[in-house]
Amino acid sequence: MVFEKIKKAFSMSGGGDGDEYIEIDLTKEEKDHKVMVKLFTLKQYEDINDVLNALREGYTITIVDIKTLKQKDPIELKRAISKLKKTTDALEGTIAGFGENLVIATPSFARIQKVDKPKPEPKDKFDDY
Numbered sequence: 001m002v003f004e005k006i007k008k009a010f011s012m013s014g015g016g017d018g019d020e021y022i023e024i025d026l027t028k029e030e031k032d033h034k035v036m037v038k039l040f041t042l043k044q045y046e047d048i049n050d051v052l053n054a055l056r057e058g059y060t061i062t063i064v065d066i067k068t069l070k071q072k073d074p075i076e077l078k079r080a081i082s083k084l085k086k087t088t089d090a091l092e093g094t095i096a097g098f099g100e101n102l103v104i105a106t107p108s109f110a111r112i113q114k115v116d117k118p119k120p121e122p123k124d125k126f127d128d129y
Contacts (some may be wrong), residue, residue, distance in 0.1 A: 035110075036060045042069040048080040051105070052087050058107050065127040 038060055040051045047069075054060040064084070069077045082106055090097040092108040104112060 014076055027087075033059060037063065039063050039065070041065045042077070043072075044069065045073075045076040045080050048083055051084060053109055055087060055091060055093065057107055058091075061106045061110055062104070063098075064105070065101060065104045066103055070101065 014088055016053050036054075036059055040047065040054075040062060042048060042051075042064060051062050054062055064083070066077055069080065080104065084103065085095055088105045093106045094110065094112040095103065095105045096112045096114055097103055106112060
């Protein structure tokens with residue numbers, strides 16, 4: 001858009017009065033602020049860095065498949081999830097497990113509604129009689 005104005009100004013014939021000028025707003029930045037949902041698979045500990053970079057961009061919800069790393073090295077998985085949790089907390093986002101093999105992390109603009117599992121009612125000690 002800015003370049004089109006400059007191109008138009010230079011392409012004009014020299015018949016102008018010299019009073020014309022082009023105003024360029026350098027503070028206006030045109031970015032696509034659409035929300036992205038990205039899928040990641042943790043095969044090794046270092047793969048968590050791609051997830052963290054996507055979260056830091058600010059417009060990405062990450063869904064992380066942890067099954068491979070869980071089977072391969074549970075200690076590395078624990079380190080990776082800890083790092084993901086710290087980064088998510090620093091970004092004021094939300095993190096939650098979904099099933100046994102998925103983790104979802106969001107930046108601050110999105111929240112995950114966590115549903116508490118209903119607790120089983122305690123048995124009455126007189127039911128057995």
